[in-house]
Amino acid sequence: MLKRVLAAALVACAALAPPARAQLPDRTLRIIGGFAPGGTSDLVARLVANAVAPLLERNVVVENRTGANGFIxxxxxxxxxxxxSVLFQCPMGTMTISPELPGLPMPIDPRKDLIPVANVALSSYGAVVRAGxxxxxxxxxxxxxxxxxxxLSYASAGIGTAQHLSGERLQRMAGIxxxxxPYRGAAPAALDIMAGRADFMVTNLGDVISQVQGGKLRLVALGDASMKSAFPEVPLLSGAVPGLEIAGWFGLCGPRGMPEAAVSAWAEATRRALQxxxxxxxLRDNGLTPMFEGPEAFGARMAxxxxxxxxxxxxxGVRVD
Structure with missing residues (x-):
């Protein structure tokens, strides 16, 4: 399936010709996101929607249906x-962490019910502590x-989230x-670190970049090298814990059964928009690195x-019961 989708996408690579656009319904297109407005996931969805709309010659709107870690x-x-006509703004956690969590009820199986369309951005992670x-x-x-x-404590956005599991990886690899x-989201977790009620967190840079730049949180390590140019003085996590690298991503997924030509049209529009x-x-101002991957490469990353x-x-031994 993915190889056939990739081949169809390559045919469209030179330009998004009118026949490719015609593969999408002639009405408003939607990207449905699972997290609240103002967060990094929502930001990516809205930036992409605005960028691909003129290329697809369609209105593209973002809908927020929050809850259940993106599964609603x-x-x-x-x-x-x-x-x-409808895509899911698929973040790493929903697509790759949740399906592996024992005891987590899922209304759909993202491994079977959703297909990769395009990856949009690498989401850099960072380790933060209270400034001062x-x-x-x-x-x-x-x-x-x-x-x-x-x-010492480490905060997370909840049990089974990327922040939680990043802390587990750190403990195992660092021998601590x-x-x-756990908190109900990265924002309250960051607030408690700033207040001194929690000591440490590894999280999406987009969730804390304003507090870091405002001097309220200290960024002590970067999860990978993708944002090194923005924070040249901040070392990598792998410098303190050899082999430890943490990064996420935000992409677009469609429902299984979506026509290959429609997948190709969305993928090519996304590729062009990211140029x-x-x-x-x-994207970079919000701790994200533009990174296009077509259906096959994106599917391989998920796996x-x-x-x-x-x-x-x-x-x-993490469980969600």
Whole structure:
């Protein structure tokens, strides 16, 4: 399936010709996101919608259907039209972490019910502590954690989230023991770190970049090198914990049964949109790195990430009951 979709996308690569646009319904197109307006996931969906609309010669709107870690939105896409008029703004967590979590009820199976259309952006992660607190570097934090096993806390956006599992990976690879404190989202977790009620968090940079730039949080390590040019003085996590790299992504997925030509039209419009310098800057300003991947490459990334996060979940014995 993916190879046939990729071949169809390559035919359209030179330009999005009128016949390719004609493969989409002649009405308003929708991208359904599973998280609240103002967050990084919603931001990506709206930037993409605005950028691809003129290329597709259609109105493209974003709908927010929040709850259940994105699955309310995902189910709406799967149960809706399969003609290419509706896509799911698919984040890494919903597509690769949730399916591997024992005990997590899912109304749909993203491995079977959704197909990859295009990846849009790499989501850089960073390790943050309270600005002005006792830890000026990642090494400082690790030394304190080793000196007092279980005495320091790490915050997350909830059990089974990327922040939670990133903390589990860190503990295992660094040989430390931390107290996990789950919150209802990254925003309240960051607030408690700033207030000194939690010590540390590894999270999507987009969730904390304004607090870092405003001097309220200290960025002590980057999860990968994609945002190194924006924070040249900040070391990589792998410098303190060899082999530890953490990054996420945001892409577009469609319902199984979506016509290959419609997949190709969306993928090609996304590829062209991401070549725009203004869109690239908007993404980078929010801790994101523009990164187009077509259906086959995006599907392969999902498979790799499911395997990697599944191993973390199994090793840590994480369950959602």
């Amino acid at each position: 939105a995902a189910e709406a896409v799967v149960r809706g039209d399969t003609d290419g 607190g006792p830890y000026s570097s990642m090494e400082d934090f690790l030394a304190a954690a080793r000196a007092k096993p279980g005495g 023991k931390l107290l996990h404190v 725009d310098a203004a869109l690239q800057k908007q 790799r990430d499911r395997k990697a996060w599944g191993e973390v979940i199994a090793a840590a």
